[in-house]
Amino acid sequence: xxxxxxxxxxxxxxxKEAVTLDCTYDTSDPSYGLFWYxxxxxxxxxxxxxxxxxxxxxxxxxRYSLNFQKARKSANLVISASQLGDSAMxxxxxxxxxxxxxxNKLTFxxxxxxxxxx
Amino acid sequence: xxxxxxxxxxxxxxxxxxxxLRCSPMKGHSHVYWYRQLPEEGLKFMVYLxxxxxxxxxxxxxxxxxxxxxxxxxxxxxxxxxxxxxSAAYFCAxxxxxxxxxxxFGDGTRLSIL
Numbered sequence: 130x131x132x133x134x135x136x137x138x139x140x141x142x143x144x145k146e147a148v149t150l151d152c153t154y155d156t157s158d159p160s161y162g163l164f165w166y167x168x169x170x171x172x173x174x175x176x177x178x179x180x181x182x183x184x185x186x187x188x189x190x191x192r193y194s195l196n197f198q199k200a201r202k203s204a205n206l207v208i209s210a211s212q213l214g215d216s217a218m219x220x221x222x223x224x225x226x227x228x229x230x231x232x233n234k235l236t237f238x239x240x241x242x243x244x245x246x247x
Numbered sequence: 248x249x250x251x252x253x254x255x256x257x258x259x260x261x262x263x264x265x266x267x268l269r270c271s272p273m274k275g276h277s278h279v280y281w282y283r284q285l286p287e288e289g290l291k292f293m294v295y296l297x298x299x300x301x302x303x304x305x306x307x308x309x310x311x312x313x314x315x316x317x318x319x320x321x322x323x324x325x326x327x328x329x330x331x332x333x334s335a336a337y338f339c340a341x342x343x344x345x346x347x348x349x350x351x352f353g354d355g356t357r358l359s360i361l
Contacts, residue, residue, distance in 0.1 A: 162349075164350075166352070172336060172354070172355055172357070173352070173354040173355065174290070174340075174355070176349050176350075176352070179349045220290070222290075224350075233342070233350075234280060234292040234303065234306075235280075235282075235290070235292065236292065237282075237289035237290045237291070238289055239288065239289050240289050
């Protein structure tokens with residue numbers, strides 16, 4: 130069963146506008162974490178923002194904020210005031226315990242390609 | 248980036264050769280994770296190691312792939328007798344032992360098989 134779902138393969142946004150990238154997840158573990166990463170065309174994975182399942186407030190990091198709706202199991206990324214440099218692939222990921230319970234691994238969604246236009 | 252060092256950045260091998268990918272974790276991190284990204288896909292977990300121990304290799308192919316994280320030196324992902332299907336980007340991530348810390352990724356190694 131797919132644990133992380135990103136339903137938007139591609140999104141367009143105009144420069145300076147806000148955009149929301151969707152992510153839903155599925156887990157039975159009460160303790161989990163949700164991450165967003167940016168992958169530009171150069172290929173590196175850039176950590177953007179993290180939300181813990183017990184965090185009371187939505188995470189924010191500069192122009193990035195995470196709209197965490199625990200009951201709906203969604204963790205959407207909001208990028209405000211889009212810039213041309215925001216054009217990239219964006220991945221949502223969930224931290225889950227390894228089979229031994231001794232560590233954590235990330236399960237990734239299939240990604241959303243964001244294109245910022247003038 | 249967050250200080251995880253991977254090399255080489257690009258690696259070309261012919262079918263049947265061996266590929267060795269290296270990863271030095273971020274300073275102070277003792278947990279290393281390897282992921283593979285096939286073209287047009289997200290990253291898939293392969294293996295999780297701590298110093299001198301493989302903790303979880305549930306994502307590793309059963310044959311030809313191995314990983315180690317020795318007491319001294321970088322973590323190594325080794326692929327023997329490479330085939331075209333091994334062409335992918337291989338990412339290493341590291342974290343400390345606090346479970347809610349984000350995993351910091353290296354820039355990846357792009358492996359191309361001729």
